[in-house]
Amino acid sequence: MSRVGKMPVAVPQGVDVAITAEKITVKGSNGTLVRAANPLVTVQNNAGVLTFTPANDSAAADAMSGTMRALVANMVGGVSKGFEKKLSLVGVGFRAQAAGQKLNLQIGFSHPVVKDMPEGIKVTTPTQTEIVITGADRQVVGQLAAEVRAFRPPEPYKGKGIRYVGERVVLKETKKK
Template sequence: MSRIAKSPIKLPAGVEVSLSANTIAVKGGLGKLERAQYAGVKVVQDNGALTFAPTNESQEAHAMSGTMRALVAGMVEGVSKGFERKLSLVGVGFKAQAQGARLNLSLGFSHPIVKDMPEGIKVETPTPTEIVIKGVDKQLVGQIAAEVRAFRPPEPYKGKGVRYVDEVVVIKETKKK
């Protein structure tokens, strides 16, 4: 059995989990998330904890029990604490501005870039060169951050572009004569 699936998920105060035949719904202070339940994994809720176990001895059921446990743990953390990704803009004249559910970017192109945020995602710009993307869905927050970074990824010679705050860009040495 997956070692990850063996550890139960402790539910924090204020988080409710409802299990049905084919969905798992997690509701908390920050929102509500639903995920389809894999048929080969049995989910049991007791004493404020969730446990995951494969229903049969197939390799796929063992693997999916750990995967389901990790996905539901992310859902529980998302509705209780939330997730955020921080991006920084490096380059002369690069700036960002959040306007409600829109992010306006000036990244050195001849035109401004406007990114509309999907429902459930909040974007903030504490300074013109910092972007903070927040939400309850871990996958969606990471996807939106990756899409914003893809507008101008860091280039290897000067390091200019959009990068994650904790990202290390290795700068290449220029050609010598």
């Protein structure tokens, strides 16, 4: 059996988990997340502790039990604490401004780039060169951060562009004569 799938998920105070044959619903202070249940995995809620067991002895059911456990653990963590990704802009004149559910970027193009944020995602700009994306769904937060970074990824010669906070960009040496 999967090592990850064997570990139970503790449900913190203030988080409600509803398990049906078709879906798993997790409600908390940061919102509600719903995921389709997999028929290869049986999920049980025993007094605030979720356990995941494969429905049969196949390798697919074993692997899916670990996957479902990780996904549900991320849902529980998202509705209780939330997830955040931080981005920084490196470059002369690069600016970001959050306006409601829109993110306006001036990143060296002749036009400003505007990115709309989906429901449940909050974007803030503490300074003009920092972007903080927060939300309950880990996958959506990470995907949005990757999409914003893809507008202007760091280039390898000067390092200009949008990068994750803490990301190391290895700079290349310029061409020699």
